[in-house]
Amino acid sequence: MSGNLLEINDLHVNAGDKEILKGLNLSIPFNEIHAIMGPNGSGKSVLSNVLSGNEDYKVTSGQIIFKNKNITELKPNEISNLGLFMAFQYPLEIPGVTIMNFLKTIHEANRRANGLEVLGPSDFLKYVREKAEILGINDEVLKRQLNVGFSGGEKKRNETLQLLVLNPVLTILDETDSGLDVDALDIVSDGIVGMKNEENSFLVITHYRKLLDKLSPSKVHILVDGRIVESGGPDLADKIENKGFESFN
Amino acid sequence: MNKKINKPSEKDFNSPYEFGFETDIETVFAPKGLNEDVVRFISDKKEEPKWLLDWRLDSYNRWLKMKEPDWSSLRYPKIDYQDAYYFSAPKEIEKPKSLDEVDPKLIETYNKLGIPLKEQEWLAGVAVDAVFDSVSLGTTFKEKLKEDGVIFCSFSEAVKEHPEIIKKYLGTVVPNSDNFFATLNSAVFSDGSFVYIPPGVTCPMELSTYFRINAAGTGQFERTLLIADEDSYVSYLEGCTAPMRDEHQLHAAVVELVALKGAEIKYSTVQNWYPGDEKGKGGVYNFVTKRGDCRGDNSKISWTQVETGSAITWKYPSCILKGDNSSGEFHSIAISNNYQQVDSGTKMLHLGKNTKSRIISKGVSSGSSSNTYRGQVNIHPKSENSRNFTQCDSLLLTGNCSATTIPYVESKNKTSTIEHEATSSKISEDQLFYCLQRGLDEEEAIALIVNGFCKEVLQKLPMEFAVEAQKLLEISLEGSVG
Ligand SMILES: Nc1ncnc2c1ncn2[C@@H]1O[C@H](COP(=O)(O)OP(=O)(O)OP(=O)(O)O)[C@@H](O)[C@H]1O
Ligand SMILES: [Mg+2]
Numbered sequence: 001m002s003g004n005l006l007e008i009n010d011l012h013v014n015a016g017d018k019e020i021l022k023g024l025n026l027s028i029p030f031n032e033i034h035a036i037m038g039p040n041g042s043g044k045s046v047l048s049n050v051l052s053g054n055e056d057y058k059v060t061s062g063q064i065i066f067k068n069k070n071i072t073e074l075k076p077n078e079i080s081n082l083g084l085f086m087a088f089q090y091p092l093e094i095p096g097v098t099i100m101n102f103l104k105t106i107h108e109a110n111r112r113a114n115g116l117e118v119l120g121p122s123d124f125l126k127y128v129r130e131k132a133e134i135l136g137i138n139d140e141v142l143k144r145q146l147n148v149g150f151s152g153g154e155k156k157r158n159e160t161l162q163l164l165v166l167n168p169v170l171t172i173l174d175e176t177d178s179g180l181d182v183d184a185l186d187i188v189s190d191g192i193v194g195m196k197n198e199e200n201s202f203l204v205i206t207h208y209r210k211l212l213d214k215l216s217p218s219k220v221h222i223l224v225d226g227r228i229v230e231s232g233g234p235d236l237a238d239k240i241e242n243k244g245f246e247s248f249n
Numbered sequence: 250m251n252k253k254i255n256k257p258s259e260k261d262f263n264s265p266y267e268f269g270f271e272t273d274i275e276t277v278f279a280p281k282g283l284n285e286d287v288v289r290f291i292s293d294k295k296e297e298p299k300w301l302l303d304w305r306l307d308s309y310n311r312w313l314k315m316k317e318p319d320w321s322s323l324r325y326p327k328i329d330y331q332d333a334y335y336f337s338a339p340k341e342i343e344k345p346k347s348l349d350e351v352d353p354k355l356i357e358t359y360n361k362l363g364i365p366l367k368e369q370e371w372l373a374g375v376a377v378d379a380v381f382d383s384v385s386l387g388t389t390f391k392e393k394l395k396e397d398g399v400i401f402c403s404f405s406e407a408v409k410e411h412p413e414i415i416k417k418y419l420g421t422v423v424p425n426s427d428n429f430f431a432t433l434n435s436a437v438f439s440d441g442s443f444v445y446i447p448p449g450v451t452c453p454m455e456l457s458t459y460f461r462i463n464a465a466g467t468g469q470f471e472r473t474l475l476i477a478d479e480d481s482y483v484s485y486l487e488g489c490t491a492p493m494r495d496e497h498q499l500h501a502a503v504v505e506l507v508a509l510k511g512a513e514i515k516y517s518t519v520q521n522w523y524p525g526d527e528k529g530k531g532g533v534y535n536f537v538t539k540r541g542d543c544r545g546d547n548s549k550i551s552w553t554q555v556e557t558g559s560a561i562t563w564k565y566p567s568c569i570l571k572g573d574n575s576s577g578e579f580h581s582i583a584i585s586n587n588y589q590q591v592d593s594g595t596k597m598l599h600l601g602k603n604t605k606s607r608i609i610s611k612g613v614s615s616g617s618s619s620n621t622y623r624g625q626v627n628i629h630p631k632s633e634n635s636r637n638f639t640q641c642d643s644l645l646l647t648g649n650c651s652a653t654t655i656p657y658v659e660s661k662n663k664t665s666t667i668e669h670e671a672t673s674s675k676i677s678e679d680q681l682f683y684c685l686q687r688g689l690d691e692e693e694a695i696a697l698i699v700n701g702f703c704k705e706v707l708q709k710l711p712m713e714f715a716v717e718a719q720k721l722l723e724i725s726l727e728g729s730v731g
Contacts, residue, residue: 052686053686054682076685076686077685077686077690080687080688085686085687086686088683091683092677092679094680094683094697094698096700096701096702096703096704097697097698101697102687105693106684106687106688106689109687109688109689162687
C-alpha cells in the first residue's frame with residue numbers, strides 16, 4: 001500500500017505499432033496538484049487517454065495504480081466511476097443532447113455506480129445551477145446541445161462544468177487553459193481552486209505558466225518523447241518559459 | 250492489454266423482448282384459411298349490414314386477382330395465406346359491456362405491459378380503447394367525450410351505432426382496390442377504432458388505443474377510421490406490443506384519416522411488436538396502409554411514429570393535400586436491429602394550392618438489419634406555391650447493417666419547391682469514449698447518443714407517449730429538468 005492516489009510504473013504504450021510512452025514513471029500523492037509540460041507530440045494526451053482507459057492505445061508493459069487499485073485493464077467507465085475525470089483537449093459534440101441532460105445522465109450513472117442515491121430533478125437542478133454560476137454559465141446555455149456550435153473556449157468551460165458536477169478524486173486537465181481568454185482563464189481556474197480539498201488531486205497538462213501561477217502546483221514534470229525527464233518545483237515552468245524544452249533533450 | 254469496448258452491435262437494443270408472454274385464454278377461431286365463407290363468417294359474427302358484407306366480398310374478389318408487391322427491399326419467405334386464421338376472439342368476452350365483465354387475466358396482461366387501464370382512466374386523462382386480438386374490450390371516458398359529441402368507439406360498434414358515417418367515409422381514403430395488403434384488410438378486417446370529432450370541437454383529451462397481437466397464427470387486420478369535421482382538432486395515440494412467439498405473425502392494418510376544412514389531426518404511433526429473436530427467427534410481419542386526406546382547405550394532418558418492433562415493416566403513412574393551404578407532416582424514428590427489415594417512409598401528394606409538407610425521418614440501424622427510407626413527394630400541375638421539405642438522417646451502429654434512402658420526387662408546377670436533405674453517420678469511437686469517460690456504460694452511451702439523434706422527432710410526441718418512446722430508446726430523464 002502506498003500513500004499515493006496515482007502511481008504509474010514503467011508504462012509503455014503503443015499507438016498502432018509505434019511506441020509513444022517509453023517507460024513513464026509518475027506518482028501523485030493525495031491532496032496535491034501536479035503539472036506536466038512538454039513539447040507537442042511528446043505523449044501528454046496519450047498519457048491522459050491511457051489513464052482514462054482509452055483502448056485505442058495499447059499498454060505493452062507497466063502498471064497504473066489508482067486508489068491502490070490496478071486500473072490498467074479497466075474500462076473507461078469503470079475508471080471514471082472510481083473518481084478519475086479527464087477534461088478533454090478537444091471536447092466532443094453530442095448533437096441533440098442538452099448540456100443539462102448530459103450532466104444529469106452522467107451524474108446519475110456516477111452516483112449509481114458508487115451506491116449513492118440519485119438526486120431528484122429539483123435538487124439536481126439546484127446543484128447544477130450552483131456549479132454553473134461559478135463558471136458564469138446561465139440556464140440558456142444549459143439548454144443548448146452539448147458542445148454543438150460552441151467556441152473552443154466555451155467548450156473548455158463546459159468541460160469544467162462537468163468536472164465541478166462530478167467532483168472527482170483525480171482530475172486530469174488536458175490543456176484546459178488553451179483557448180481560454182484572460183477572463184475565462186480566471187473564472188475557470190477560480191472554479192478549480194474552489195473545488196480543491198484534502199481529498200482530491202490534479203494533474204494539469206499545460207503549455208503556459210499562467211494557469212500554474214493560479215494553481216500553484218507542488219510539482220512540475222517535464223515529459224519529452226514519452227518519458228518524464230525532469231521533475232521539480234514550479235520554478236521548472238520558468239525555466240521552460242525562458243529556455244524552451246531544448247535543454248531537456 | 251486486453252480490454253475492448255464491445256462494438257455497439259451486440260448489446261444496444263438487444264434487451265430480451267420485455268413483453269414476451271401470452272395469456273392462456275381460450276380462443277374462438279374462424280376456420281383456417283381464406284375463402285368467401287370465411288369472409289361471410291367474419292361479417293356474420295359481427296352482425297354486419299349487407300352493404301358491408303358486399304364490400305368485404307368485393308374486396309376479397311379484387312384481392313384474389315392482385316399480386317403481393319415485390320418492389321420493396323424486404324426479403325421474407327412466401328406467406329401462405331391459407332395457413333392462417335382470419336378471425337379470433339377471446340371466448341369469454343365476445344360482447345363485453347364494461348370493463349368489469351372483462352376476464353381479469355386480460356387486465357393482468359395489460360398490467361404486465363405497463364398499461365393499467367383502471368389507473369389510466371383517471372390518472373392520465375386518456376380514453377382507452379384497448380384491442381385484444383380482434384375484439385375491442387372496453388372503452389372508457391365515453392361519457393366525457395359524449396358531452397362534446399366526440400365519438401370514440403370500436404369499429405364494430407360504429408358500424409352498428411353510426412352506419413351512415415361509416416358508409417360515407419369507409420374506403421374513401423384507402424379504396425378497397427388500393428394495394429394487396431389494404432385490399433386483404435378490407436375483406437377480412439376484424440376490428441379497430443372509430444373516431445368522429447364534430448365541427449368546431451377540440452377533442453378534450455388525447456385519444457389512445459393499445460393494440461396487442463395474441464392468438465397463435467392469427468392475422469391481425471385492424472381497421473381505423475378517423476374523421477375530423479370542420480375546424481376540429483384531435484390528437485390520437487396508437488401503441489402496440491406483442492407477446493413473444495416463434496411463428497411469424499401477419500399484420501395488415503389500414504388507417505384512414507379525413508380532415509375537413511380547418512381541421513387538424515395529430516396521429517402518433519409507438520410500435521413495439523415482437524421483432525424476432527437475435528437470429529432473425531419469428532417476429533411480426535407488419536404491412537400497414539396509413540393515409541390521411543386533407544380534404545378541406547386549411548386542414549392539417551401530422552404523422553409521428555416511433556418504430557422499434559416487427560421483423561418486417563412495410564409502412565408509408567401518407568398525406569393527400571387536397572385542400573388549399575393544407576399541410577402534411579411526417580416525423581419518424583425507425584430503429585432496426587438483428588435481422589429486422591424496415592422499408593418505410595411516406596408519400597406527400599400535393600394537389601391544392603399553397604400546400605406544405607414536411608418530412609423528418611430518423612433511421613437507426615444496428616446488427617445485421619436493413620433500414621430503407623422510401624419517400625415520395627408529388628406536386629400536381631395545379632398545386633401552385635406549394636412546398637416540401639424532406640430531411641432523412643441515418644445513424645449506423647455497426648458495419649453489418651445497411652441504411653438506404655430512396656426519394657421519389659416529382660414537381661409539375663414551377664411555382665412550387667421541393668427540398669431534400671439526407672445525412673448518414675456512424676457513432677464515432679471518440680464520442681463513445683467521451684461518454685464512457687464520464688462514467689456511462691456502452692449501452693447508456695449509445696442510448697444517449699441515439700436519443701440525441703432522434704430528439705427532433707421525440708419532441709413531436711405528446712407527453713403521454715414520449716415517456717413510452719423514451720423507455721423504448723433506453724433513454725433517461727430528457728426534458729424533466731432544464
Ligand atoms: N491514435 C493514434 N494513432 C497513431 N498515432 C497517435 C495516435 N494518437 C497519438 N498519436 C501520436 O502520438 C504522439 C503523442 O501525441 P499526443 O497527442 O499525446 O501529444 P501531446 O503531447 O498531447 O501534444 P500537444 O501538446 O500537441 O497536445 C504524436 O506523435 C501523435 O501523432
Ligand atoms: Mg495534447
